[in-house]
Amino acid sequence: xxxxxxxxxxxxxxxxxxxxxxxxxxxxxxxxxxxxxxxxxxxxxxxxxxxxxxxxxxxxxxxxxxxxxxxxxxxxxxxxxxxxxxxxxxxxxxxxxxxxxxxxxxxxxxxxxxxxxxxxxxxxxxxxxxxxxxxxxxxxxxxxxxxxxxxxxxxxxxxxxxxxxxxxxxxxxxxxxxxxxxxxxxxxxxxxxxxxxxxxxxxxxxxxxxxxxxxxxxxxxxxxxxxxxxxxxxxxxxxxxxxxxxxxxxxxxxxxxxxxxxxxxxxxxxxxxxxxxxxxxx
Numbered sequence: 001x002x003x004x005x006x007x008x009x010x011x012x013x014x015x016x017x018x019x020x021x022x023x024x025x026x027x028x029x030x031x032x033x034x035x036x037x038x039x040x041x042x043x044x045x046x047x048x049x050x051x052x053x054x055x056x057x058x059x060x061x062x063x064x065x066x067x068x069x070x071x072x073x074x075x076x077x078x079x080x081x082x083x084x085x086x087x088x089x090x091x092x093x094x095x096x097x098x099x100x101x102x103x104x105x106x107x108x109x110x111x112x113x114x115x116x117x118x119x120x121x122x123x124x125x126x127x128x129x130x131x132x133x134x135x136x137x138x139x140x141x142x143x144x145x146x147x148x149x150x151x152x153x154x155x156x157x158x159x160x161x162x163x164x165x166x167x168x169x170x171x172x173x174x175x176x177x178x179x180x181x182x183x184x185x186x187x188x189x190x191x192x193x194x195x196x197x198x199x200x201x202x203x204x205x206x207x208x209x210x211x212x213x214x215x216x217x218x219x220x221x222x223x224x225x226x227x228x229x230x231x232x233x234x235x236x237x238x239x240x241x242x243x244x245x246x247x248x249x250x251x252x253x254x255x256x257x258x259x260x261x262x263x264x265x266x267x268x269x270x271x272x273x274x275x276x277x278x279x280x281x282x
Contacts, residue, residue, distance in 0.1 A: 042273070044070055045078050046239050049087060049101065058094030121148035121246075124268050128261050130248040131155040137175040137243040140187065142166045156230055156249050160196055167193045167207050168200045169226040171247050174234035176207075177214045178243035184211060199225045219262055224252060231255045233262030235269050 047068040052059060059067075065075035079095055082088040086100035121132045131149035135142060142163050149155040166172025166187065176184050188204045201207045214220065221233040231254075234247035246269050250258055 041078070043239055044068070044074065045082060047241070048075065048078055048082065049097075050241060052088060052095050052097055053101075055096075058091065058096045060093055061095065064095065117146055118148070120272055121146055124246070124248075124265055125149065125153070127268070128248065128264050129153060130250060130261055130265075132265070133171060133245075133247040133249075135171045135175065135245050135247065137179065140183075140190070142172055142175055144171065156227055156232070159227065164191045165194075165196060165226060166191060168196045170220050170222045170232040170234040170249075171245055173211070173214070173222065174220040174236050174245040174247065175243050177211050177218070177220065178216050178236055178238055181208075184208060196226055197224055197228050199223065201225070219266055221258060221262060223255065228252075231258050233258055233265070235262070235266045237269065237273065 048064055048070070051064050051067045061075055061079055062072060064070075064079070065072045068075065070078075079088060079090075083090050083095075083098070086098045088095050088101070089098040090096075117134055121134055124130075124132045125148040131147065131153050133144060133148075133155070134146040135144040137143070144162055147155050160168075162169065162172070166176055176187060179187070185208075188207070193201060193204050193207055195202065201210060216238070217236050219233060219235060221231070223231045226232075229252050230249055231252050232247060232249040234245045237244040237246065246265060248261060248265055250261065
């Protein structure tokens with residue numbers, strides 16, 4: 001890493017983080033093909049892994065198919081694949097987590113997954129020429145986990161706690177759009193809408209209507225709703241039960257290239273999503 005380029009995981013409390021937030025509440029852009037940011041077979045496999053993890057004494061294929069909402073032939077096919085790869089093991093007709101899944105929880109594996117994300121963000125930062133952000137929604141909170149920027153293209157300064165202002169930045173809008181209605185209302189009960197700029201959505205109901213119109217897997221763009229002078233976009237990613245996003249920001253005088261850059265990021269995320277799947281979802 002040099003002084004000219006930075007790719008950094010974000011782990012400190014929000015008050016101690018700088019450049020950790022993508023500005024703006026979302027205005028949905030044109031809907032892109034879901035294949036660009038969603039690989040169905042990976043998503044279904046993640047759901048099966050999560051279901052197996054809930055059964056310490058194992059579970060049969062029929063039960064796992066029922067719990068995950070998968071057709072039994074599809075569940076069998078994915079289970080056999082996961083057994084072959086070592087993520088599951090089968091014993092007397094029951095499926096258990098395998099050694100490969102256990103290794104994913106080790107500190108070395110966690111560092112490798114983090115490095116995979118950091119390297120991907122740095123590549124997109126350099127190829128597109130924008131700051132790139134990675135965030136997830138876990139345990140009811142918006143978590144910006146990694147930011148990659150350069151002195152020439154700095155990330156947005158977090159002047160208001162991003163956890164509390166999800167209604168007013170593209171990352172938050174993108175993550176909230178992937179939740180169900182109850183989870184959205186729960187979030188807003190804890191972090192109600194408040195105006196940050198003249199362009200911020202005005203109240204909870206207006207935000208909920210916007211999210212409903214937006215759809216779960218649409219590209220989200222915003223203009224100066226979190227920070228004046230900044231425009232942003234966020235690409236939705238859903239794997240298993242994990243809601244995540246890759247996002248980017250630009251100064252408002254470069255707003256004319258926002259959609260082009262955002263679609264390029266969406267394409268790049270879709271191209272690498274298979275290799276990033278475990279890093280994102282576990």
